[in-house]
Amino acid sequence: MENLNNNINNLGPAWEFLRGITLWGVVKWFIVTGMVLYMVFAAVMVKQAGVMTESVESEANSLVKLLVRVHLLATVVLTVAALVVL
Amino acid sequence: MPDIYVAGGDDTPPVQDTEEKPPLAKAAEGQGGGRDGSGQNVPRELISEILRKAGEMPRKALWGAYSVRPGKKFINEQMDEEVVLLLRAHPVTNSGWILLVILGLILPGLLVVIGIFEPVPAKFVFMGRLIWYLGVLGFGLEKFLNWYYSVFIVTNERLVDIDFINLLYRVVTHVNLNHIEEPSMTTGGLARLMFHYGDVTVSTAAENPNVEALKVPYPDKVVAIVSELAEELEKRRERGE
Numbered sequence: 001m002e003n004l005n006n007n008i009n010n011l012g013p014a015w016e017f018l019r020g021i022t023l024w025g026v027v028k029w030f031i032v033t034g035m036v037l038y039m040v041f042a043a044v045m046v047k048q049a050g051v052m053t054e055s056v057e058s059e060a061n062s063l064v065k066l067l068v069r070v071h072l073l074a075t076v077v078l079t080v081a082a083l084v085v086l
Numbered sequence: 087m088p089d090i091y092v093a094g095g096d097d098t099p100p101v102q103d104t105e106e107k108p109p110l111a112k113a114a115e116g117q118g119g120g121r122d123g124s125g126q127n128v129p130r131e132l133i134s135e136i137l138r139k140a141g142e143m144p145r146k147a148l149w150g151a152y153s154v155r156p157g158k159k160f161i162n163e164q165m166d167e168e169v170v171l172l173l174r175a176h177p178v179t180n181s182g183w184i185l186l187v188i189l190g191l192i193l194p195g196l197l198v199v200i201g202i203f204e205p206v207p208a209k210f211v212f213m214g215r216l217i218w219y220l221g222v223l224g225f226g227l228e229k230f231l232n233w234y235y236s237v238f239i240v241t242n243e244r245l246v247d248i249d250f251i252n253l254l255y256r257v258v259t260h261v262n263l264n265h266i267e268e269p270s271m272t273t274g275g276l277a278r279l280m281f282h283y284g285d286v287t288v289s290t291a292a293e294n295p296n297v298e299a300l301k302v303p304y305p306d307k308v309v310a311i312v313s314e315l316a317e318e319l320e321k322r323r324e325r326g327e
Contacts (some may be wrong), residue, residue, distance in 0.1 A: 024207060024210065027210065031213070034217075038220075038221070038224070041224065041253075044253055044254065045224070045227065045231075045253060048231070048250075048253045048254070049231060051256065052231055052234075052250065053235075054161055055160060055161045055235055055237075055248050055256075055258075056158065056160045056172075056235060056237055057158040057159040057160065058158065058234075060234065064231065064234070067227060068227065068231075071220075071223060071224060071227060074223075075220060078213075078216055078217055078220055081216075082213055082217070085209050085212075085213055086209060086210060086213055
């Protein structure tokens with residue numbers, strides 16, 4: 001048992017890091033990773049909305065472009081907020 | 087219905103694009119006659135007559151799902167081409183995802199009231215709710231975009247079917263009116279009968295699949311107008327105009 005404790009103590013900074021991991025810390029990084037992936041989806045949506053609005057002329061085109069940009073902006077803001085708040 | 091396709095050695099199949107061309111390249115394609123170089127179309131003054139026969143006049147109904155002579159442009163439109171019908175799926179076909187969005191907006195509040203999140207730290211609950219609402223917004227937005235921009239266009243020269251299968255996949259199909267055989271419609275089921283929508287299928291003489299406008303309003307009128315336009319084009323061809 002004493003040998004085991006010595007070995008663990010020899011791990012130094014790595015052990016300290018491992019001891020710092022909490023359940024909610026893991027959840028936080030899952031959320032942040034998910035949000036980064038979602039940000040890619042939101043960016044694709046902006047690009048695709050551009051292609052769509054080129055396809056057919058419509059009164060709603062400018063509103064659609066605005067909405068997808070607001071969606072992307074909200075995604076970025078929430079990703080940063082998840083990093084800071086959680 | 088008479089067979090309005092005349093085999094004339096020009097078996098140009100429906101053209102399918104799944105490309106991501108730059109707009110300028112597309113606009114350039116739209117100049118100088120049809121894709122097959124025929125340049126045949128129904129003169130604009132005859133369009134009103136054809137619409138009158140079908141009991142139609144320029145109008146926009148069902149939140150733009152059924153627009154007659156909307157005066158809108160579309161990608162690859164040619165210089166002397168005019169949009170006669172612009173169709174989308176009937177708005178009632180969106181009810182499924184709209185209900186899901188409403189449920190998605192209500193659900194977090196319900197779960198909080200039930201107390202299912204009591205062991206979860208408040209900041210996680212707060213951020214979780216915001217992220218959930220963002221996801222619901224994204225889901226709704228994607229469904230709306232797919233509905234709104236998947237259109238079936240009937241012009242005085244051809245049929246154009248623009249389908250957005252998902253955010254990354256687009257199919258654009260063009261069929262010249264002088265290449266179509268038998269426009270037909272299919273309706274059935276309670277919802278379709280109640281809200282008067284159905285599928286319009288236009289078969290072509292080529293090997294490529296038929297062109298379909300799915301779940302569009304007033305399919306009977308669409309078939310009538312497409313048939314009249316094609317017949318008029320055929321008459322003009324026979325007269326050598």
